[in-house]
Amino acid sequence: MSKKGTSSFILQRASAVVLAPLSIWFLFAIVSALTADYATARAWLAAPWNAALVGGFFIIGALHMRIGMAEIIVDYIHSWLKDVLLFINWLAALGLIAAAAWSIYIISFVG
């Protein structure tokens, strides 16, 4: 258990270090997103660099947010509900990775 806690601690920090520059880039993406239409957005995401960075942001973000939310759940919930929420938390992170990877794959390679 303590071993698992340590690796979560390290992964939480390592993912934060990677997310910091990605987030700054991501904010610029959101700025341009606010005024684009469907075709523009799709063309933008089909560019390999944009696809890779959006994918990276979502996958590393999912790892980071799963650990962070688990910490919040464990701090406040002490009943059986805790395990249910921790499980949902896992599903949400996995779903996020799957949704991002699949969508980007379709846009990049299937069209």
Next chain:
Amino acid sequence: MADGAASERPLSPHLQIWRFTVTLAASITHRISGAVLYGGLLLMALWLIGLAFNPALFATASAIIHSAPGFILIVGFVWSLLFHLMNGLRHLYWDYGRGFALKTATMTAWLVYIAATLATALIIWAGYGGGA
């Protein structure tokens, strides 16, 4: 929730017994902004799915984003990301063993609130056409 017998882990100290300090506020805001970003990423996954598979879903997202509640959502997300990012750097600096002096911690906490708010205003202004 905690029925006494079942919880061996100590509870976090009760929030009511604290006096307001900006460092405490920043610590709570870090947690809240993390939760906001959690929800934001899930919403954005919907946007990605709409972009890949479903133009109608994308059109709905577009309508939402151009409504007043959508505007508040965007501002909230941008501010949360900026605050969490900057305050996260504070956390990483602490993990490295630096920045604990009370004066330093208080100053950097104020700085994060102010910088996050200014940068949000700038980004929203640029995003909605002010800079274009």
